[in-house]
Amino acid sequence: MREKIIRSLCLPVNAYDYDSFPGLAASYAQATRNRLSNRLREMEETDAADFLSALPVSAKSEYWSPEIGVINERLTGACEFDTLKFAAQYLLLAWRLGDAMGRRFSLDLKRPCTLFWNGAPCGDILHIDILGDAMRIRTARGKCSVVTHKGAPQEEGNSLWILTEDRSVCALADNVRPVVIDGKPLDTNVIFGALARDRLSWSIEGHYDGPYAAEEKETVLAVDAGLSLLGEIGVDLLLWVLNASRYIALICENTDERCLSGSGGSRPGFIYMQSSARASLIAEQLVHEASHQYYEFLAMLYPVAEGEALFYSPIKRAYRTLNQNMIAYHAVINILSYYLRLAALDEKRADLKEVRRFEGMAAAYEETFRNADGLSENGRLVFEELSTHRMNLSGERHDIASAG
Numbered sequence: 001m002r003e004k005i006i007r008s009l010c011l012p013v014n015a016y017d018y019d020s021f022p023g024l025a026a027s028y029a030q031a032t033r034n035r036l037s038n039r040l041r042e043m044e045e046t047d048a049a050d051f052l053s054a055l056p057v058s059a060k061s062e063y064w065s066p067e068i069g070v071i072n073e074r075l076t077g078a079c080e081f082d083t084l085k086f087a088a089q090y091l092l093l094a095w096r097l098g099d100a101m102g103r104r105f106s107l108d109l110k111r112p113c114t115l116f117w118n119g120a121p122c123g124d125i126l127h128i129d130i131l132g133d134a135m136r137i138r139t140a141r142g143k144c145s146v147v148t149h150k151g152a153p154q155e156e157g158n159s160l161w162i163l164t165e166d167r168s169v170c171a172l173a174d175n176v177r178p179v180v181i182d183g184k185p186l187d188t189n190v191i192f193g194a195l196a197r198d199r200l201s202w203s204i205e206g207h208y209d210g211p212y213a214a215e216e217k218e219t220v221l222a223v224d225a226g227l228s229l230l231g232e233i234g235v236d237l238l239l240w241v242l243n244a245s246r247y248i249a250l251i252c253e254n255t256d257e258r259c260l261s262g263s264g265g266s267r268p269g270f271i272y273m274q275s276s277a278r279a280s281l282i283a284e285q286l287v288h289e290a291s292h293q294y295y296e297f298l299a300m301l302y303p304v305a306e307g308e309a310l311f312y313s314p315i316k317r318a319y320r321t322l323n324q325n326m327i328a329y330h331a332v333i334n335i336l337s338y339y340l341r342l343a344a345l346d347e348k349r350a351d352l353k354e355v356r357r358f359e360g361m362a363a364a365y366e367e368t369f370r371n372a373d374g375l376s377e378n379g380r381l382v383f384e385e386l387s388t389h390r391m392n393l394s395g396e397r398h399d400i401a402s403a404g
Contacts, residue, residue, distance in 0.1 A: 002302065002378075003381060004018050004020070005018075005020050005024070005301065005302075006298060006302060006378060006381050006382060006385070007381075007385050008020045008021070009021075009294045009295070009297060009298040010294075010298075010330065010382055010385045010386055010389075011333075011334065011337070011385065011386070011389055012234070012236040012237050012239070012240035012334065012337075013234075013236050014385075015236065015239070015240055015243070015294070016235065016236035016239060016240075021061050021064070021243045021244070021294075021297075022059040022060050022061045022243070023059040024064075024297060024301070025059075025060065025061050025062070025063040025064035025243075026057045026058060026059045026060060026063050027057075028063065028064065028068065028072075028268075028297075028300075029057050029063035029068050030057040031072075032068050032071050032072045032075075032090075033052055033053075033055070033057065033090060034053070035072070035075055036052060036071060036075060036083070036086055036087060036090060037049040037050075037052045037053045039075055039078065039083050040052070040083060040087060043080050043083060045083075045084070045087075047105075048084070048087050048105075048107060051103075051105045052087060052090065052091075055094055055099050055100055055103075056099050057094075057099060058097060058098065058099055060097055061242075061243040061244070062093075062097055062187055062246065063093070063097070064243070064244060064246070064268045064269045064293070064297070065093065065246045065268060065269045066246065066247065066267040066268060066269055066270040067089050067090075067093055067116055068090075068093070068268065069265075069266055069267050069268045069269075069270075070086075070089075070267070071086045071089065071090060073266050074086075080110075081109075081110060081111060081113075084107070084108075084109050084110060085109060085113045085115070087107060088107055088109055088113070088115055088125070088128055089115050089116065091105075091107065091128060091130065092115055092116070092117055092128070095130065095135050096117070096118065100130055100135075101132070101133055102132055102133065103130055103132070104130055104131060104132060105129075105130045106127070106128070106129045106130075107127070107128045107129075108126070108127050109125065109126055109127065109128075111126070111140075112124045112125060112126045112139065112140035113125055113126075118187075118189065119189045119191060119246070119247045122137075124139040124140050124141060124143075125137055125138075125139055125140075126138055126139055126140045177189065177190050178190075179223060179224055179227055179242075179248075180224055181224065181227055181228055181231060181238075182228075186242060187242075187246070188227075188241075188242050188245050188246060188247075188248065189246070189247050189248070190223050190247075190248050190250060191247050191248065191249040191250065222275050222276060222277060222279070222282055223248060223250070223275070223282060225279040225282070226279045226280075226281075226282030226283040226285075226286055227241065227242070227283070227286065228279070229279045229280060229283045229342075230283050230286065230287070230338075232345060233338070233341045233342055233345055234341060237287065237338065237341070240287070240290055240291075240294075240334075241286045241287060241290040243290075244269060244290040244293035244294060245269055245271055245286070245289070245290055245293070246268075246269030246270065247269065247270050247271070248271055248272070248273065248286075249270070249271070249272040249273075250272070250273065250274070250275050251272055251273065251274055251275075259273055259274040259275075259276050259281055259282070259284075259285045260273065260274045261273035261274065261285040261288060261289050262289070263289045263292050263293060264296075265296035265299075265300070268293065268296075268297075269293065271286075271289040271290075271293075273285045273286075273289065280342060280349055280351065283338065283342075284335055284338060284339070284354075287331075287334055287335055287338045288331050288334075288335055291330055291331040291334040291335075292327060292330075292331060294330075295326070295327050295330045295331070298382070299323065299327075302376075302378040303376050303378060303379075304323060304326055304375065304376060304378050304379040304382055305321070305322040305323040305326055305374050305375050305376065305379050306322075306374050306376060307321070307322065307373075307374045308321055309321070309322065309372075309374060311325055311368045311372060312364075312368070313325050313328055313365075314360070314361045314364040314365065315328050315332065315361055316328070322369075322372055322374045322375065322379075325365060325368060325369075326369070326375075326379065326382065326383070328365065329362065329365040329366075329369070329383075329386060330382070330386060332358050332361050332362050332365065333362055333386045333389060333390055335358055336355065336358040336359060336362055336390065336393065337389065337393060339351060339354055339355045339358065340355065340393055343355065362390050366383075366387055366390075369383050369387075
């Protein structure tokens with residue numbers, strides 16, 4: 001089982017053959033929920049603790065979300081108010097994913113707070129009622145909204161939220177747009193401007209301090225085009241990205257041949273990246289950041305490397321720890337594989353210069369891992385899986401290089 005899980009978190013084709021990610025995401029959420037329930041009991045909020053503990057956690061990749069990441073990171077030592085806010089946040093996510101429907105519960109937050117609904121911050125929330133197949137949200141200003149899973153909001157006063165049939169779109173989210181592929185909105189959202197700049201817990205503040213993309217139709221279509229290209233190459237690549245990406249925050253459009261992008265393990269499913277008119281470049285960055293998400297999950301489950309010894313990183317051009325080098329190598333192999341598969345689909349869209357660049361970096365990383373101590377048994381398995389995959393790709397690279 002361990003080996004299958006590790007391999008499924010290494011490569012898209014493995015993840016597609018052995019789809020462990022939804023179950024792993026659910027386990028991550030369940031562990032967080034259990035910690036939250038225990039914290040509520042310590043505060044003598046036993047009704048809330050019992051209700052949360054009784055909720056099922058379905059095997060859904062949507063539980064790999066920054067909301068769960070924030071709860072997991074900040075729960076230790078949290079005050080009473082913050083713990084109630086975390087309980088409310090978990091309830092909203094569980095209800096949206098169908099795991100709190102058909103039940104009844106009321107949660108008083110004691111003072112107003114901001115919660116997230118599918119990426120959109122909704123403020124001034126004071127009270128939540130779970131009402132079977134509906135949910136009522138009350139604010140400190142007396143506004144109230146009832147949201148049903150059928151799609152049509154039932155208003156009491158001013159409606160705050162609207163829920164579509166697939167429970168994926170929030171009316172308040174002026175700066176959130178769902179990714180659309182083949183006319184179908186997905187549960188991965190593109191975030192713009194003010195919302196991407198938000199200083200709240202799951203934002204990218206501290207990682208990026210520059211301009212953000214404007215909310216324009218062309219920007220949304222660019223991300224859709226990048227994901228559609230992945231779907232053309234292979235459904236395993238598309239699912240690799242969609243399973244690990246809840247929110248894609250767009251920063252300023254790139255002005256050179258490469259895109260800036262980033263993500264972090266403490267905010268699962270949240271990535272930021274520059275927009276680009278080139279679908280192939282957007283697709284590369286999506287594969288890149290999704291790979292980091294899978295590696296973060298892998299390393300959380302099974303430690304990969306030990307020690308603080310430094311080794312040269314060809315992609316960063318600096319000395320970094322063995323674990324940091326393995327994070328990069330994991331992404332490099334997946335990006336290289338993406339470019340080679342793109343070339344097999346359409347040579348005209350393949351960037352042969354990038355193929356050669358990533359091939360060179362992969363070889364340099366492999367030399368480091370072969371000669372370095374510090375990889376655990378799990379780390380050796382990761383290295384074996386990735387390096388074997390690259391060897392299997394070498395024939396394809398030779399054919400493409402010859403053609404170029």
